[in-house]
């Protein structure tokens with residue numbers, strides 16, 4: 098399989114992960130995973146439960162350290178890229194602690210922390226960035242509301258606004274479409290297309306394969322390692338999907354059920 102196939106990228110690479118291995122106290126979550134993503138693309142990250150999608154995100158964010166291999170973001174090491182606020186992560190809803198008494202505005206302002214001094218006193222430019230981010234996700238009206246008093250879809254938009262306010266060039270989105278209604282799904286899809294146009298690199302983990310076919314330029318198929326990646330039209334084949342899902346082929350090519358949730362490990 099094309100573990101490290103070359104893709105006709107533009108010049109600028111945003112993510113360069115080469116042969117990374119990550120284990121949790123000896124339990125291997127990822128091995129020899131390689132992935133290069135250029136500026137200005139939307140890439141779907143597809144694999145079964147437990148295949149290592151979140152672990153890949155964590156490695157790109159510097160939350161876990163690969164035991165082997167290298168990662169560069171915008172040509173910089175992960176800690177350096179973190180200092181530059183180059184990568185933003187939008188977590189799955191379940192990972193968000195909604196009991197914390199914090200307003201939507203304050204959540205989005207957290208995206209600006211990296212560019213503030215230790216006292217974290219927002220400047221006019223920070224307030225403007227937060228305002229515009231909330232405008233883009235259509236949450237300005239709810240900015241004073243506690244985050245715990247939002248619906249699941251609104252909460253996702255709030256965390257997307259935090260990523261926008263951060264002005265990161267790489268956006269990592271963990272299951273952004275899970276549990277959102279059609280309107281929010283459309284809004285988010287439009288935003289992702291705008292981000293791509295602005296030169297961002299967007300990596301989206303999803304169990305809904307129809308989303309990948311709809312608007313991902315590239316796709317990464319993962320099962321503890323990167324099995325294949327490249328242009329969606331080339332990589333999204335029955336053979337590759339069968340390999341990714343342990344011999345079962347989701348019926349994405351013929352309009353049947355398209356959720357990989359049917360293939361839980």
Ligand SMILES: Nc1ncnc2c1ncn2[C@@H]1O[C@H](COP(=O)(O)OP(=O)(O)OP(=O)(O)O)[C@@H](O)[C@H]1O
Nearest residue numbers: 121124125126144145146147148149150151152153
């Ligand atoms: N903190 C941890 N300690 C031990 N093992 C872990 C830890 N986090 C993840 N794992 C294991 O690493 C493997 C990969 O997990 P990961 O969360 O990256 O998968 P995933 O593809 O994101 O799954 P899902 O689709 O269910 O969210 C799994 O076998 C999981 O049990």
